[in-house]
Amino acid sequence: MNRETDVLVVGGGATGVGVARDLAMRGVDVTLCERGGLGSGTTGRSHGVLHSGARYAESDAEGARECIAENRVVKGIAGACVRDSGGYFVALDGDDPDYFEAKLEGCRAQDIPAEPMSGAAAREAVPALADDVERVIRVPDAVVYPSRLVAATAESARRHGARVLPDAPVTDLHTENGRVVGATVDHDGGETVRTNHVVNAAGAWAGRIAEKAGVEVSMQPTKGVMVAIEGVEVDPVLNRCRSPADGDLVVPHDDEVVLGTTSVAVDDPDEYSREDEAVDRMVAECAAMVPALANREPDRTYWGVRPLYAPDEDERGGARSISRGFFLLDHADDGVGGFSSIVGGKLTTHRRMAEAVADHVCDALGVDGTCRTADEPLPGHDDPAELDDLVGEYVTDSPADSDLRD
Ligand SMILES: Cc1cc2nc3c(=O)[nH]c(=O)nc-3n(C[C@H](O)[C@H](O)[C@H](O)COP(=O)(O)OP(=O)(O)OC[C@H]3O[C@@H](n4cnc5c(N)ncnc54)[C@H](O)[C@@H]3O)c2cc1C
Incomplete structure (x- = not known):
């Protein structure tokens, strides 16, 4: 099947769902693909x-x-x-x-x-x-609770028009004339998605996604x-x-x-x-x-x-002291347009990371919209039962808060 979307977000951890929500709230047509359940990467495996x-x-x-x-x-x-x-x-x-x-x-x-x-x-x-x-x-x-946070953020994105696809690994990125223009997604029998911009929010796996477009992103998980x-x-x-x-x-x-x-x-x-x-x-x-x-x-x-980004490792002396700050990489600087990566950061700062990405992508696409994600409450923000229903819909593997569901 062939689909079109303005922005394709790869990775459905806190950062990726945050990006999808922010862009959708600014009126951008966005599709998010996560290879497993939402939050099944690092987000559902942190201390919380x-x-x-x-x-x-x-x-x-x-x-x-x-x-x-x-x-x-x-x-x-x-x-x-x-x-x-x-x-x-x-x-x-x-x-x-x-x-x-x-x-x-x-x-x-x-x-x-x-x-x-x-x-x-x-x-x-x-x-x-x-x-x-x-x-x-x-x-x-x-x-x-990462499972609730991710599910509620994804639901907010969906309500603002995003297409959110768990169990949808991106298996290839397509480039034409020095730009990423689409992706192959292993979902529902296989999809080809044409897009204006790909956001690589694949956390510790970001280097592998970047490779598919011939770009190097040095991760040191x-x-x-x-x-x-x-x-x-x-x-x-x-x-x-x-x-x-x-x-x-x-x-x-x-x-x-x-x-x-x-x-x-x-x-x-x-x-x-x-x-x-x-x-x-x-x-x-x-x-x-x-x-x-x-x-x-x-x-x-x-x-x-x-999902630590490696370039400053040598200067700072060892893995523990690699920066916990985040990095937004525009791969036009590597000769590949229409493609950005967001790496590093923390669960705590995922919304701020997403805002930085959405500002950047909106600039690139010429979209005029301001960030509202810090002001608008998430679906179910005051209703644990609603949140747990959303978790049931989007999340399959989140040991960080599995005690909530046992
Ligand atoms: C041990 C540990 C403890 C931590 N504790 C805390 C803490 O207490 N507080 C805090 O603020 N931060 C903490 N962190 C950091 C925090 O968990 C992470 O920075 C954050 O969750 C990363 O979110 P993310 O969305 O960037 O990455 P992820 O959650 O890993 O999301 C990336 C997603 O990309 C998906 N993906 C990979 N390949 C593909 C593909 N081909 N197609 C589609 N999807 C793909 C993965 O399945 C994954 O779900 C901790 C981290 C660790 C490791």
Whole structure:
């Protein structure tokens, strides 16, 4: 079958559905193709922390400011996709006091509400905390349910006229006279889609999509493990207040906590080893903050792969410190028109990433439209039952919040 669309978005994670929504709201005819269920890539395999920016406050002022702005936006437009848990940065006896002060100062400088508390006050609020918690900083971190967020964003795109196709892998891109002009999609017996612009929002797989148009996008995916343990009660997101390291995060869910994570470079975002040793290490490290976790067997584990863009790796020294910021690449700069890639970033900042892409594509297509995605609430934003129906329609694999559906 042959179809036409103004813009084809490849990838139905948070970024891709965000792009489809934004463009559709500006009146652009858009088709989104995702190879599996929506959110089945990294989006459904993250911790699901809606960062306040405090995690980056002392090291990356711009990233921190972006997070606090988007934290407020997502809470505003997607209420029932979020558990507004709050977050603690937890300093244990022996942790570097200068780091604590730098974090607090960084939060204040970036307009992130941050309140220091004594260890005793923190333990009174969260009895599961260890006796040697010396002090904490309370910040507005929250938990976001990726399956709900992705399904509601896709539904908003659809209601604004987008065609949203799960189970529709893009198997080829077609070029003519130095431009991408279409794609082959393995959907409904096979489709050829003619288009004016392709947005590559395939996350850790973006390099493979770019290759189909003869363009190189250097991704350096890194894997991370998450470990879910039931029956340990923690209300806020707990971050260890030290330089980012393995096992410094405890994320509260309904009847489990999710511990994470690691960051190890992988060659292939689909095929990589999953070591038991990393799981044991998560449990042991996080038990320093929450002793009830010590020696617990995980109830389930899952792994995700970060969509990190590689060029600055060498300068910054190692995979963990590759920028968490995002990059919008216009491949006209590589000699291929009608083709852009959006790589890097975070779940927290997906809407801002989508806005940048939509601004760029509208410029390229000569469309005059302003972004409204930060103001208009998502379908089902105040109705968990409606959101769960939407999840049933669009999402098949999202271990990050599968406890919502069990
Ligand atoms: C371990 C871990 C923990 C994280 N924790 C957090 C966190 O707590 N908070 C936070 O803000 N961020 C977190 N992140 C980062 C965040 O999850 C990602 O940056 C974000 O989800 C990426 O979204 P995306 O849409 O760009 O990519 P993805 O969600 O991966 O979407 C890309 C999609 O493209 C699809 N695709 C691939 N090939 C094709 C094809 N040929 N045709 C069609 N579709 C294709 C894939 O199936 C995939 O669904 C974490 C990441 C990891 C790995």
